[in-house]
Amino acid sequence: MVNSQKDCQSQDEANAVVLPRTVGKLETEEENKVMKTCYFCQGEVINKRIRHVHHWGDEIIIFENVPAEVCTQCGEAYFSPEVLQMMDKATLERIPPAKSIAVPVFSLP
Numbered sequence: 001m002v003n004s005q006k007d008c009q010s011q012d013e014a015n016a017v018v019l020p021r022t023v024g025k026l027e028t029e030e031e032n033k034v035m036k037t038c039y040f041c042q043g044e045v046i047n048k049r050i051r052h053v054h055h056w057g058d059e060i061i062i063f064e065n066v067p068a069e070v071c072t073q074c075g076e077a078y079f080s081p082e083v084l085q086m087m088d089k090a091t092l093e094r095i096p097p098a099k100s101i102a103v104p105v106f107s108l109p
């Protein structure tokens with residue numbers, strides 16, 4: 001498993017692109033068996049499909065229906081190398097997204 005919660009925040013306007021092409025439930029729990037414990041807090045980790053927000057320069061790319069292992073205690077999400085590869089490929093190759101959404105941007109004084 002690889003932890004991919006490494007993205008830093010990007011400021012300014014963000015072009016939001018939603019990429020996944022699968023038709024399915026959004027942000028739903030597909031709870032299966034317990035895989036292991038959380039690397040950070042030793043909490044219980046379960047399989048579920050999540051929404052993953054990826055920061056790419058000034059862009060924000062949203063992946064939906066992403067298979068992940070999520071800590072029930074701290075919320076840390078772990079992705080398999082295959083899933084990370086799919087998201088990298090979608091980001092780099094600019095495949096047509098499933099849809100695009102507008103994202104409000106607030107700038108604090």
Ligand SMILES: [Zn+2]
Nearest residue numbers: 038041071074
């Ligand atoms: Zn945890």
